[in-house]
Amino acid sequence: MPQGLHDQRNTVYRINPKHPEDPALPVLRTEELMLNMGPQHPATHGVLKVVLDLEGERIVQATPVMGYLHRGVEKLAEHGTYHQFIPHTDRLDYVCAMYNNFAYVRAVEKLIDLQVPERAEYLRTIVAEIQRIIGHQFWLGTQALDLGAMTVFFYTFRDREILLDWFEQLCGARLTTSWYRIGGVERDLSPALVETMSDYLDYFPPKIDEYMIFLEKNRIWLARTKGVAVISAEDAISFGMSGPPLRGSGVDYDLRKYEPYAAYDKVEWKVPVGTNGDTYDRYWIRMEEMRESVKIIRQCLDHLKELDQLPTDDSRNQIMAKRPSVTLPTKDRVFTNLENMIQQFKLFSEGFKAPKGEIYCGTEAHKGELGFYIVSDGDSRPYRMKIRAPSFIHMGAFDHMCKGYMISDAVTIFGTYDVVMGECDR
Amino acid sequence: MHPLSARIKSQFPQSLVSIVAYRGEVTANVKRESIHEICRFLHDDPEMAFNYIVHVSSVDWPNDSERFEIIYEVYSIPKRHRIRIKTRVPESDPHLDSMVDIWKGAEFMEREVFDMMGIHFDNHPDLRRILLPDDYPEGYPLRKDFPLQGKGWRDTFEFLGEKP
Numbered sequence: 049m050p051q052g053l054h055d056q057r058n059t060v061y062r063i064n065p066k067h068p069e070d071p072a073l074p075v076l077r078t079e080e081l082m083l084n085m086g087p088q089h090p091a092t093h094g095v096l097k098v099v100l101d102l103e104g105e106r107i108v109q110a111t112p113v114m115g116y117l118h119r120g121v122e123k124l125a126e127h128g129t130y131h132q133f134i135p136h137t138d139r140l141d142y143v144c145a146m147y148n149n150f151a152y153v154r155a156v157e158k159l160i161d162l163q164v165p166e167r168a169e170y171l172r173t174i175v176a177e178i179q180r181i182i183g184h185q186f187w188l189g190t191q192a193l194d195l196g197a198m199t200v201f202f203y204t205f206r207d208r209e210i211l212l213d214w215f216e217q218l219c220g221a222r223l224t225t226s227w228y229r230i231g232g233v234e235r236d237l238s239p240a241l242v243e244t245m246s247d248y249l250d251y252f253p254p255k256i257d258e259y260m261i262f263l264e265k266n267r268i269w270l271a272r273t274k275g276v277a278v279i280s281a282e283d284a285i286s287f288g289m290s291g292p293p294l295r296g297s298g299v300d301y302d303l304r305k306y307e308p309y310a311a312y313d314k315v316e317w318k319v320p321v322g323t324n325g326d327t328y329d330r331y332w333i334r335m336e337e338m339r340e341s342v343k344i345i346r347q348c349l350d351h352l353k354e355l356d357q358l359p360t361d362d363s364r365n366q367i368m369a370k371r372p373s374v375t376l377p378t379k380d381r382v383f384t385n386l387e388n389m390i391q392q393f394k395l396f397s398e399g400f401k402a403p404k405g406e407i408y409c410g411t412e413a414h415k416g417e418l419g420f421y422i423v424s425d426g427d428s429r430p431y432r433m434k435i436r437a438p439s440f441i442h443m444g445a446f447d448h449m450c451k452g453y454m455i456s457d458a459v460t461i462f463g464t465y466d467v468v469m470g471e472c473d474r
Numbered sequence: 475m476h477p478l479s480a481r482i483k484s485q486f487p488q489s490l491v492s493i494v495a496y497r498g499e500v501t502a503n504v505k506r507e508s509i510h511e512i513c514r515f516l517h518d519d520p521e522m523a524f525n526y527i528v529h530v531s532s533v534d535w536p537n538d539s540e541r542f543e544i545i546y547e548v549y550s551i552p553k554r555h556r557i558r559i560k561t562r563v564p565e566s567d568p569h570l571d572s573m574v575d576i577w578k579g580a581e582f583m584e585r586e587v588f589d590m591m592g593i594h595f596d597n598h599p600d601l602r603r604i605l606l607p608d609d610y611p612e613g614y615p616l617r618k619d620f621p622l623q624g625k626g627w628r629d630t631f632e633f634l635g636e637k638p
Contacts, residue, residue: 115605122590123615127622158497285551288527288579301526301551405496408547408558410528421547423533432616434531444582473605 080108085458087116093190093462094469098446100455107458110450112443117473125433129399130156130230131376133433138224140435141471143186144414146179146215148471149228151411154309155420156230158409160374160402165366167355168232173311174245174348175218175227177341181252182211183414183466184334188259191331191463195272200262207255210248217241231375232368242349249346256338263331273327277449277461280325287445290438291416292333293465297325303412315347327464337414374400399428408436415439415466439465439472476500478557481521486512501558509546509561510571516548516557517576524548524557527573530583532591534618541565542593546573546580563593572598590616 086097095116101109121140125133137152138145150172157164164172189204212222218241219227219234227234237245263269279289281297294301302319304312320336322329358365368375376395377388404426410419416438423432442465449461478500479493489508494501504512516524528547535541540562549556563570572595573580584595585604592614595601602608606615613620 115603115607118605120615123620123622161497283578285525286527286578288577288583299551306554406501407497407499408528408556417528419529421529421531421545432531432533434529436529440586441579441582444579448578 083455085455087113093467096443096462096467096469096472098458100450100458102455105454107450107453107455110447110458112446114440114443114469115473117469119474121474122433122435125430127429129396129428130402130430131396131399133430134228134230135224135226138226139470140437140474141413141415141418141439141468142223143468144179144183145223145225146175146227147183147411147413148418149226150176150310151409151413151418152420153228153230154411155407155409155422156402159405159407159422159424160230160400162231162369162371162374164232164369166364167236167352168367168369169310170348170351170355171233171237171367172228173315174237174345174352175233176310177344177348178211178214178245180414181338181341182208184338185211187334187414187463187466188331191460191466192263192269194459194463195269197262197266197269200259203255203259203262207252214241214244214248217244229368229376231371232366235379236367237352242352245345246349249342249349253339253342256335260335270328272457272460273331275324276327276453276457277464278324278326279445279449283448284325284445287448288441289416289445290441291412291414291466292330292337293416293442295319295333296322296327296330298323303410303417307410309411311348311351312344314351315344317344327460330464334414401426401428402430410436413438415468415471416442418471435471435474437471437474439467439469440474443467443472478522478555482512485515499556499558501560503560503562506561506563506570509559510573510576513546513548513559513573513576516559521553523550523552525577526551527577527579527583528556530573530580530587532587532593532616534591534616536618538562539564542568542591544570544587544593548577568592569594569596571596572601574598590614592617 081102083100083102084097085100087095097113099111099113100107121136124136134149134152137148140148185204185208189201192200215225216222218237219225279297281299284294284297285299290301298321300319300321305319317340320333320340322333355365368378372391377391381388382392402424404424406423408419408421410417417436418438419436421434421436422430425431446461450458476495482502483490483493486508489505489512491503491505516522526549528549531545533543533545535543542563542565544561544563546559547556561570570593572584574584581599582604584598585601587593588595588601589603589605603610
């Protein structure tokens with residue numbers, strides 16, 4: 049573009065009161081700048097676009113534009129049986145599939161009023177807490193990377209890899225696991241897996257200290273997290289936030305304590321709660337939650353050893369509830385027994401009929417409250433399924449939390465929620 | 475009767491249609507005109523103290539005279555109880571008062587309901603589509619009459635002698 053043309057477009061010519069004889073003298077003016085951030089920005093964790101209205105480098109308004117990953121999961125749910133939806137839940141929050149499976153099967157069990165055996169409850173708790181550790185490791189690595197500290201990323205991903213390999217040995221997949229089943233779990237932990245996990249529980253707590261060494265005294269990390277993305281407890285509750293973003297503001301809302309499920313009320317653990325409501329407090333909460341998860345897993349593994357003493361056909365010691373009209377037979381029975389094969393075939397092709405009614409079941413995933421609201425009209429498919437995704441609801445507070453911060457802090461604020469767009473857009 | 479139900483029943487005898495308890499959850503069906511007033515009461519009353527909004531959903535019942543059902547599920551963090559408030563709107567006039575002035579989180583949740591089911595929330599500060607593009611022409615996908623299988627460019631071709 050020629051230089052002269054460019055000047056003409058961007059300058060306002062007005063009469064200058066000091067030099068009225070020279071009407072063409074330019075007067076400087078300021079205006080808000082609109083900046084599109086994303087959807088291909090590496091720090092937006094997938095495909096999120098934000099339209100930022102800027103005054104200099106300060107954010108005046110931030111409008112999230114979502115839906116780039118919308119796949120219509122809620123519509124798909126209306127056209128599949130209850131069992132068939134489990135693999136879809138893996139694809140919601142694709143970094144933490146286990147917890148989505150867990151939240152979904154818990155909702156269906158509440159709808160059909162199914163009690164899960166004790167052993168299955170403990171197995172579920174162990175795997176869910178491992179998934180929570182993975183989620184927090186992933187968050188820490190990427191958040192530090194977004195804020196310019198690359199080393200932490202390598203350390204957290206090194207330790208996360210061990211757990212993903214463990215998942216692979218457990219269910220054959222690292223990320224899209226589908227290990228939870230309605231009424232129980234797909235298979236039991238092998239002795240080798242229990243041993244690997246016990247070793248990991250000894251190995252991991254010093255590693256949390258190692259991550260903290262990189263960050264606690266890092267002036268850049270402190271400057272970019274302390275006092276950034278502050279939200280008051282009242283606002284956070286009003287926005288419906290949950291998980292570490294809410295607990296960072298000093299509210300101890302944790303569904304594992306408020307409405308205990310699985311084995312969470314049978315083990316000793318604490319809910320870490322912050323005070324300042326900033327990113328640093330949320331970081332601290334996630335670090336403490338990893339330590340609490342280690343405690344929970346250790347107690348659950350100990351309890352599994354007690355359960356091992358029981359006879360294998362004891363009702364407490366089963367990994368799947370006994371209600372053949374709903375729960376799947378074990379794989380070895382399917383391959384050797386005709387009746388069980390028919391049962392499996394019927395459950396997957398026809399499904400089971402759920403009673404008429406509606407339920408909401410919330411589960412404390414590591415991002416926040418992941419809930420499923422299921423309306424059943426008595427058919428084998430849900431009439432309507434609503435997924436309460438924490439990432440989506442946290443994005444509702446994004447504009448409120450961004451106001452007045454710098455552009456670079458917008459990256460911190462995405463990160464502080466731990467958004468995953470698969471879950472946000474569904 | 476659940477204490478929550480009793481309180482709502484005594485407070486709003488006219489606007490309450492029914493109260494259902496299922497699997498330990500209380501659901502109050504209310505009239506559309508008074509839902510905002512009831513939600514305001516649930517939020518402000520110190521015994522209710524429903525300060526946390528869980529989700530806003532919608533269900534389509536195409537055979538009913540009042541076709542769409544809007545669901546607000548709220549929770550009280552200080553009191554630790556939850557309730558579900560439901561109301562119905564007809565297809566000819568799918569309007570409802572927005573709850574954004576009570577719970578700020580309702581803004582995105584109501585936008586999603588608008589996007590997916592086509593319910594208009596009055597007094598909503600920014601009622602636009604949220605997950606689908608702003609100029610999406612094909613209606614509201616979570617309605618039951620929206621086809622599961624799309625009619626795209628590929629469907630315009632002949633396949634094994636079958637005309638499109």
